[in-house]
Amino acid sequence: MIYFYDGSEEAFLTALLLSYHDPAPILTAGNRQLVLGQETVFVRADADMAKKARERLLTFDKDCMADLGLLLRSGDADKDEIALRYFRLLAEKKRPVRKMLSEDAAFAADTCIRRVTFEVHRFHGFVRFMQCASGTLYAPISPDNDICDLLLPHFRARLPQFPFVIHDVKRGKAAVYDGEHSFFAPLKEAEIVLSADESAWQALWKGYYENVNIPSRERLRQMRGYMPVRYWKFMPEKH
Amino acid sequence: MFDKQGRACYNGGMIDEQRLKILTESAKYDVSCSSSGSARRNEGGIGNGYSSGCCHSFTPDGRCISLLKILLSNDCIFNCKYCMSRQDADVPRVSATPDEVCELVIDFYKRNYIEGLFLSSAVHVSPNHTMEQLYLTVKKLRTEYNFHGYIHVKGIPHADEEIVRKTALFADRMSFNLELPTEKSLRLLAPQKSRESLLLPMADLRREKLIFQAEKRKGHFLPAGQTTQLIVGASPERDGTILRLSESLYRKNDLKRVYYSSYVPLVHNSLLPNVGGGALREHRLYQADWLLRFYGFNAEELLPADGDLSLEYDPKCAWALAHMELFPVEVNRAPLEALLRVPGIGARGAQRILDARRYTKLTFEDLKKMRIVLKRAKHFITAGGKFYGANAQRVAGLLAAQEQSEQATQLSLFDENALSALTGEL
Known part of the structure; x- marks a missing residue:
């Protein structure tokens, strides 16, 4: 049956x-x-x-x-x-x-x-926040498993003074921390106004990523094994 | 340092791309990027430790980015032959201010780009001046910017121990890089450094940490311990010498990690080889290093002092082939130490076998189901008395052929190192 x-x-x-x-x-x-x-x-x-x-x-x-x-x-x-x-x-x-x-x-x-x-462990590292004009940190993710809520405690513990939203765009839901309380809510689309210096920080990060690499030791297969291509979508350093 | 909306407000400025590029490129040959070993808690402000370590990105060379790895300055009074920042080199000289570094760390950290800072520096003005600058930067980051994430600070040889100790109160980990395995090579290639100037501060920090712990003092003193790095292939030392050095550093100096960096020729000098050390040699050294730390091997068993590791087989396999009289072992009875010595069975595989055999008598079928890789292991084990391996005389040849056909692809996916690299240990 x-x-x-x-x-x-x-x-x-x-x-x-x-x-x-x-x-x-x-x-x-x-x-x-x-x-x-x-x-x-x-x-x-x-x-x-x-x-x-x-x-x-x-x-x-x-x-x-x-x-x-x-x-x-x-x-x-x-x-x-x-x-x-x-x-x-x-x-x-x-x-x-x-x-x-x-x-x-x-x-x-x-x-x-x-x-x-x-x-969950990987996403503790792979989540990428961007700062909104309001100061809130916003991270879109698209994980294989439904782990949005499992990620929240980790970021709440290390960023207690920053309100943040982790948005699972694939499942249309979000984990939200408002600086005091956390909750989970359905969220289809988010409208984001980035802070004035966000793009400058992203540019610095992309520059760092490029310069810390040792080109003579290229091991692309190893990189993709550790950080599969499907996770690159929201990482500024991969665009 | 934060306003009501959680936005950071600073007095420094954003570092420019050009200087960040120079300070990054000069720092990147330091292999260590691990963020493990510290469980520092958030006490207001930003950040905390992540004991198992955490990788945030991976670069096309296959290395993990866990920490923001930069120099405070690349303006050096030392003249180490192999180094791109040596005094003689004709390169642009730049420095970053402590505030610029702190601000960069905070803004990268809150976006979750990094797990913390790895701060190093060329020897600028004098060893004491440089160590003092490193100290002031990390002190500022901890006390003014309220940062509780991971900090690794490079120790500067010949600096006063008092400044080094003060730095250790703010850092999670420190490292004095030995760089070259013998005093002789050090004198030749890094004339201003001496073995003493590297080993003495290591010993001093170890002693201070023990006192700190014994007296149960408040705060932290290098919770993630110390590490060091050896350049492999720039000088003529054999693997046997290198691994004996690592072994004594682990057992006597209580180091957490020894990193091996295959030499990359950046500088042309008659004292240095023109070709880099092979990636395979570096890989074999890491494999042997793993055996020393987690598999109960000692260097004496693996190779003689004047010998090199086999490039043909991994070091565990080479050891097992030389000791066929100890095999096969029965997976249902063998103690953990014996299972760990079977080629192809790693720490996790051995643990799975121990767990599963408590409930049932394991057969080869079961091992396969449990995804124990039997390709190599089958020559060294029995399951329920059954043996499926080849005749002892033929094993060496079979394994060599296998290894060769896989090497090209396997080099990039180290079986044992794979998970550790993910957790930021590498």
Whole structure:
């Protein structure tokens, strides 16, 4: 049977419970092609069922909800399946399965989670702010995974006096810090008025990038391996 | 230093592109750009530490940009033969003011271009004067500009230890660059430096840090420790000498990193080779360095003092081939130290094996599923008693052929260094 859900944690836990005795469930939040004759269920989040599932799972592994959060943020097309199989394995073994790496379900989840946390780490470095006339820092991003909110604490800790907006232009959402509070909001397009000296600082940075390079040791493949081309879009030094 | 909107207001001016270019180009041959090892907290103002280090960009030469790496001045009274800023060189001489540097750091940092500052300088006027200028700049950055991000400061040989110690109170890391592995080469190529002028301040800083920690004094004293750099290929020392030096620096002087910089001929001088040191030699030295620090090897095991590392095999592989009697090891029983010595199994692979074998008896199938690369490892391990490697006599030949076919592409993606470069350790 195919289980459709909205991609939320509550609905996932509901679906996990509903499909528990199904020998071959397929879970998806996307627009999966319907196969003629295959039964489908549209799972709506049920607070009570989710609570029941969550409490039970936490008795097996007190850290498993953090895994779920990361898995559901993944940009992998199969993330729902990966998460479902991981939590079914947890329910079967009744103890943490995170390190049972010879189990396909555990290894797939481990890889998937690693990709998300690795991208968060990369973006701690790759985010590029520009300063607006109001003083607010604005950074457009377009990450593979839905990590906008995970980036906020890092920048809030190091830039406590600067209001900033990290805008995921791919998903139309933003993480906002106003100098005191942080929140997350849908944001389709942002209108930006840059500060007077922004372009001069960008020019200095581009100059620095160019001059710190050692041309006689060109290793483009290595550069692209560390900093994939898809991330260059919002980096002034790559334009 | 900030107004109500969080905009910085300064008394300095923006440094001009021309001077930044000169001060950057003179600093770029220093390899170190790591920002790891400091967890300095934000105490108002701007910035904090990132213990694992963080890379912000990568240049076309494959190196990571973590820190803004510049000289305060390139106007030098020293005459090191290999250096483009040496006194004899006919190059434009420029300096930046402490405020210009501070402002540049703050504005780059808040845009998230950099993780902090790597400040160095040519020996301008005198060693003490230069060290004093470096000290004043980082003090200003910390106390007036309220910057809590990463700062790496180059130590100037022959400067008074008092100024060096004062600087250490504001820096996360300091480095005195040995540059050349022996006193003899140093005298020949960098006549104003002596080994003592580099090793003594290192030892002094180490002692001071221990006292600082023992007395539980407030503040910081080089939380990320010290590093140094060796130029490889400008002088005739063998890899065996170099690695023994690194080993003693790690074990006795408690250094965090030794960087190896393959010599780039920028200067024509009869005392210097006309060709650069090979990238492969530099790569092998880093691989061996890794083995010293994280894999429980010592230099004695890897090569004799008058020997060089094999260019044909990586150093772990070369060691294993010389010790076939210790292999194969059984992945289900071998202790971590033994797994780490298997060619092709790295620190993460070994950890995965340890984790997974607690739940099940591992087979080759399992190892493959866990993405343990078996191409080399299969000759040195058994899984559940099964062996899929080649006959011991043939292994060396097989691995050499593999290595050769991969070298061209592999050189640019070092397996073991890859992640560390990303985390800013490189």
